Amino acid sequence: MLKLRDITKRFGDTDVLRGVSAEIQKGEIFTIIGPSGAGKSTLLRIIDFLDTPTSGSVIFGGRDITSEGSIEVRRRMGMVFQKSATFNTTVFENVAIGLRFRGVPETDVRKKITEALEIVGLTGFEERKAKTLSGGEMQRVALARVLVTNPDLLLLDEPTANLDPVSVEMIEDLIKKINRDFGITILMSTHDMVQGQRLAHRIGVMMNGIFSQIGTPREIFSAPHDRYVARFVGIENIIEGTITAKEGGLATIEADGTLLYAISPLTERTHVHLFLRPEDIALSCTGEHATSVRNVLPGKVVEITPMGPLNHLILDCGVELIAVITWKATEELGIRVGSEICASFKASAVHVVER
Amino acid sequence: MNEIVAGFTTALELIISLDPEVIDTAIRSMTISLTATFFATLFAIPIGSVITFSEFHGKKALINLIQTLYALPTVLVGLFVFLLISRAGPLGFMRLLFTPEGMVIAQMILILPILIGLTISALKGVDSTILDTLRSLGATRYQFMKSVVREARYAIMAAVVLGFGRAISEVGAAIMIGGNIRGHTRVLTTAISLETSMGNIALSLALGIILLGIALVINLMLAYVQNR
Numbered sequence: 001m002l003k004l005r006d007i008t009k010r011f012g013d014t015d016v017l018r019g020v021s022a023e024i025q026k027g028e029i030f031t032i033i034g035p036s037g038a039g040k041s042t043l044l045r046i047i048d049f050l051d052t053p054t055s056g057s058v059i060f061g062g063r064d065i066t067s068e069g070s071i072e073v074r075r076r077m078g079m080v081f082q083k084s085a086t087f088n089t090t091v092f093e094n095v096a097i098g099l100r101f102r103g104v105p106e107t108d109v110r111k112k113i114t115e116a117l118e119i120v121g122l123t124g125f126e127e128r129k130a131k132t133l134s135g136g137e138m139q140r141v142a143l144a145r146v147l148v149t150n151p152d153l154l155l156l157d158e159p160t161a162n163l164d165p166v167s168v169e170m171i172e173d174l175i176k177k178i179n180r181d182f183g184i185t186i187l188m189s190t191h192d193m194v195q196g197q198r199l200a201h202r203i204g205v206m207m208n209g210i211f212s213q214i215g216t217p218r219e220i221f222s223a224p225h226d227r228y229v230a231r232f233v234g235i236e237n238i239i240e241g242t243i244t245a246k247e248g249g250l251a252t253i254e255a256d257g258t259l260l261y262a263i264s265p266l267t268e269r270t271h272v273h274l275f276l277r278p279e280d281i282a283l284s285c286t287g288e289h290a291t292s293v294r295n296v297l298p299g300k301v302v303e304i305t306p307m308g309p310l311n312h313l314i315l316d317c318g319v320e321l322i323a324v325i326t327w328k329a330t331e332e333l334g335i336r337v338g339s340e341i342c343a344s345f346k347a348s349a350v351h352v353v354e355r
Numbered sequence: 356m357n358e359i360v361a362g363f364t365t366a367l368e369l370i371i372s373l374d375p376e377v378i379d380t381a382i383r384s385m386t387i388s389l390t391a392t393f394f395a396t397l398f399a400i401p402i403g404s405v406i407t408f409s410e411f412h413g414k415k416a417l418i419n420l421i422q423t424l425y426a427l428p429t430v431l432v433g434l435f436v437f438l439l440i441s442r443a444g445p446l447g448f449m450r451l452l453f454t455p456e457g458m459v460i461a462q463m464i465l466i467l468p469i470l471i472g473l474t475i476s477a478l479k480g481v482d483s484t485i486l487d488t489l490r491s492l493g494a495t496r497y498q499f500m501k502s503v504v505r506e507a508r509y510a511i512m513a514a515v516v517l518g519f520g521r522a523i524s525e526v527g528a529a530i531m532i533g534g535n536i537r538g539h540t541r542v543l544t545t546a547i548s549l550e551t552s553m554g555n556i557a558l559s560l561a562l563g564i565i566l567l568g569i570a571l572v573i574n575l576m577l578a579y580v581q582n583r
Contacts, residue, residue: 048491075493085484088506097502098492145492155491 001026001185002047002153007056009042009209016042018209020056024153024187025202029179032189033196034206035232040189041082043206044155047187048079061152075102078146082158084138086130091122094130094141098149116144120174136167143174147182154178156188160195168195175199193233197221205229223351230275230351236322237276240355243268250294250347258318261294262350273355278312280349281323284342285333294347297321301339304330317343358556365557366564377558381565384542387455388523391462395470395522396515398463403474404500418475424468433531436461440532453534458542461528466518473514477507509581516577520570 002024009017016039024030032040045051047058049065057066065073078098087094092113099109117123120140125133130141139159146154156175160168176199179186190196196203197217204214205224213225224230227238241255243266251264253272262274282293299317306312311330315321321343325335335341369377406417438444440451440460451457481503489502504511526544533540535549543566550559 045487050487050490071493071495074491077491079487079491081484081487083482083484085482085488087485087502088508097489101492101494101498142488149492 001061002187003059004043004047005057005059007043007046007053007058009039009046009051010054016209017046017053017056020206020210022204022211022214024185026185027179027183028201029175029186029188029199030202030204031196031200032187032204032206033193033232034189034191036191038206039209040191040206041157044079044157044187044189047153048074048077048155050079075149076151077153077155078149078151079155080139080142080146080157080159082161084135084142084162086133086138086141088131089129090126091117091128091130091133091141092126095144095148098145102149112148113144116148119147119177120144121170134167136163136170139163139167139171140174143171143178147178150182151184154184154186154188156186158189158191161191172199205232207232224275224353226353227273227275227355230273234277235275235351236278237274237281239274239276239319241272241274243270243272243352251352253352255319258297260319260350261347262352263348264352266352266354271355272352275351275353276321276345276349278322278324281321281343281345283313283323283325283329283333283335284344285335285340286342292346293344295350296342296344298340298342301335301337301341304335304337315341315343362556362560366561369558369561370565374561377561377565379538380541380543380546380562381569383455383540384523384544384566385569387458387542388462388519391459391522392466392515392519394459395463395467395518399467399470399474399514399518400504400511403471404478404504406471407475407478408496408500408503418472421468421472421475425472427465427468429465429525429527430531432461432465433528436464436528436532452532453536453540455533455540458529458533458540461532462522462525465525465528466522469521470514470518473517474507474511477510477514478503480510481506512577512580516573519573523569524566 004020004022007017007020008015020043032043034040042051046053053066057064059065060073087097095113095116096109099112117125120143122137122140122144130138133141160171163171172195175186175188178184188199200217202214203217203220204211205220206212207228212229213220220229221233224233224235230238239255239260241253241260243251243264244254245252246268249263249265251262251266253260253262253274255274260274266272297317299315301313302316303314304311306327310324310326313323313325313335315323323343406414436457437452440446440449440457442452451460485506486503489499494502524544526548529542529545530548533542533545535541535545543562547559547562550562
């Protein structure tokens, strides 16, 4: 339904987008995740032709809309911005504005608004001044305002970035509902990778103005293409090494003099990055481990940092590893800085990419 | 000192007793200045919107010029309009000199820069997300401008009130174009000027109090609307 072809955007001397290509399928929720300043908002603005690309094209419904940019095309899209924008009037008039622009008869306007306010859970708010609403309520008004116009494509630019956790959950539920019940295709940006994962059918990871990787949440979170994506999706152990031997699918990798085992189709002598999630590392003090575990690395605790209910441990096992463990387990095992410890993880827990 | 106190007492008497000449002059002042403000607003809002939302060469210079004209001397406007509508002028055939209509034109020209300039400021003050939202909702150029004006309405109203204040309080153009003809073009300011020079301090004070009263009422109305 929406094709992006090699879109670039330059502001002065800065390349904000550096050749973005992607295809958004009808009916899906596609989230663009990436750090602030990666170009997410700019891309959404270009699709809604609030900005014009320096080069490249946007194909919407089979037509190149980059140069055309007519009101008719824009009226088939809806956009909600990070900063809630409500007009200085009642909730009813706020939701009505898109319909008024389209010259919809007053009786239909009333009917559509009643329905939309019910969907977003603001029934009875019609005559309230929109400026008196909370941030979460304002974003729901914004959603109702685009919903009444029945767009084919909904663009959401970090719609929950400024909201409290309860409002975020409510907006996320609404986004899923709008997609499921009305079949509206949704393209949404967020810097919250977990939110991207929760909502998306597919995710595009945007780094420095390009999609570093596009895939299902599972692909992105378990098999990132490169170390930048890996770091962004929370893979804290990124180890450089070289494959020194292959035996079937099992690769032996030498990293800083330490031998590690991983499943990989790559061949001997390939220089690689290893990605390993802290949660996949088991810790023990005795060196005992299940026989299926290939990697067993004795080492020392270098640093302990509390993070929510967990402790973050930095280990020196020949290579530096980051592991997590609960507070309780830390106490029970008597782990402190300097403790001897044994880290173990399966060969299948390691994701190997060529560097 | 006694003279001032006596003047105030007489002034209040004139107002309370609804002295026909005082009331007549006050109403004429209001009518002329309100009409001038109405037409100036009618021009200023579209002109201000188009300037704000168009990109063209010399836009900054134009806005600077408009802001400079905030300080346009009233007598200069008087002179300009006089040249325009006097017998020999290009609009002389309309016989507008020494008429209330001529005064309306002069006051309109006088306050137009303020109204346009402050309309531009008011529209520029509207949040950029609001502008993006309007565009993304599929507004045509006209719908867009109309909606932004509506969003900036309170700031624009303040500009209109300021413009009205300048119109009703000016004396230079009113004298030159109206001629201060009793019962025809005499307004509060020209009457004060004349009566003071003739020594009728009480009458001048009464007219002055009314002038201030009008400004007060208009401002209270604006405050009421803005706080609603």
